[in-house]
Amino acid sequence: MPVSGDTLLRMIRSAPVPDFTAPTIVGIDDWAWRRGQRYGTIICDLERNRVLDLLPDRNADSVARWLECWPGIKVIARDRAGLYADGARRGAPGAIQVADRWHLLNSLGKSLRRAVGRHRGAVKVAVQIMTSALAAKAYISASPAPGLAQLRAEHKAARGECWREISDLHAQGTPTSRIARQVGMSQRTVQRWLSAGGEPEHIRPRKPSSVLAPFEDWLEEQWLAGCKVGEHLWRELKKQGYTGSRVTVARWAAHRRARAKAGVPAQPRLAWKAPSRRRCAWYLSQDLNQIEDEDRLFLDHLFAQAPELRTAADLAKQFVSLLSGDDPAGLDTWLEQAATSELASFANGMKRDVDAVRAAITTRWTTSPVEGQISRVKAIKRQMYGRAGLPLLRQRVLLAA
Structure with a gap:
């Protein structure tokens, strides 16, 4: 039975949204109507991995009003945006707020990149030292390598012995096919050597280079x-x-x-490629035993020029270790140490949200499932070529859930 497009849209809009069990653990994140310009909010049930609602904006009031409708919510996983923290605090004051671990690590990476940017001079000096070391290591003398002349002489002597054997066999009337099998050469090579009256010299023609x-x-x-x-x-x-x-x-x-x-032919200019600011920040957060020897040597030179970056690297690794464990006992000490380091701005931001950070260490909840649902929302939105309004998009997402 043929059905028009308008009828299908009318049926989707009028279809009742399935009921869902009252949530107790939810995740909140934003999603882009148009990246960099307009955003909405998605709320998911983390226990059942399903979308609960799409909100038209990224606003603390909207989040607070939605949470007030579900007083049974006990845990709210969110990113570190202040508006979601405010909305959760007003809409569900008794719920535990959990800062998302990925967003914490992302903020740490940004702080490390800013720290590297403040020490551009030290990075430049470390790169210059690496370039000098690379040039010294790669310097090659113009004279042949030790033993090369001997190898060439031995090779020439072996070819001469081979020619004498070919000449003797040919003088005895041995067919070239049998000579080739006996000396381990192709028949064509044997014939060429015999035609030349001896072992051909390997002379490479000099090609004009420019x-x-x-x-x-x-x-x-x-x-x-x-x-x-x-x-x-x-x-x-x-x-x-x-x-x-x-x-x-x-x-x-x-x-x-x-x-x-x-006194020798000039060697080509060698330069050690300077790592990007992002790459330097990644080095600072990694175990030194897990990176290449050259990169580790670069870090040694960098730390010698900027000891503050060594402190920042140690603190970054300590924080990653804290976040991957389940004991927040060292968090307060870490915040005190970081407050006087290159990570001071990151530490100060965490102090304002310390309870949510502590919950990120002690609980298993994150907004990762929410990110997966956001990808699904984007796929549905693109199926409609971005022309669907919120009511139709929300209806399709909730019906598919």
Whole structure:
């Protein structure tokens, strides 16, 4: 039986919302109508993992009014937004508020990034030290590696012995196919060696490396004659038909100058890539045994330049350990220590919400299931191409629950 779209919408809007058991443990979070511009609030039953309601705004009054309708609520898991804390306090004054652990760790990460930003100079110095160490480690002499000449000589001697064996067998009238099997070569290689009358020499043709290749001999003569200024060399080269850029000649002069100074071919410029502020903050929160040796060495140099960051790193790891345990006994001591460190702003914010933070350590409730339901809300909203108003969206979400 054909049904119009308007009829389907009318049926959805008029369908009764299923009854649900009075909740005792709920999670509250915001969701975006349009990111950065307009937000609503979602409330979920954490015990049954179902959506209880969608509110049209992100407002403490709306949350308080909704909670007042359900006096049996005992636990409220929320993020650290002050408006939800205020709404929960007014709407369910007897309920335990639990700060979400992920949001706590996220706030810690932001605080660490700000701390790293305040010590940009120390990061720069540590990177320079790492670059110098990397250059010293990667320095390669222009002379062949020890033993390389011996290996080449041994290889040449083995090829010579192979040629003598091929020559003797060929003189005895042995077919090339049998010679190839006996010496372990392909028949084509044996035939090529016999045609050449001996072991072919491996001579690699010298390929011009740049547009300067035809002029390198002249440049070398000018350099030895005392002309070492790239600008002057470039002007003289143009008279001889050089069509390349001045930068190429200047680069050749700089390379030749480095060779003359060191007595060896100049090595390429090496630089240790500086980690981003976010990456540095991540290092500070990690066990040093779990990161790469180079990164650990960078941290040692960074801590030597900014001891305050070492203190912040130790405090960050202590807080992560507190949050992953179930004993809040060390929280007050941690807050006192952090209040005089680079994490002071983070610690001061937690002091204003210390009961909810303590509950995050002692209880298992988080807003993670709420995040999953938010993803489902977004999927339903996108199915309607973002054109559904709150009544239709709310109806579809609650009916699907």
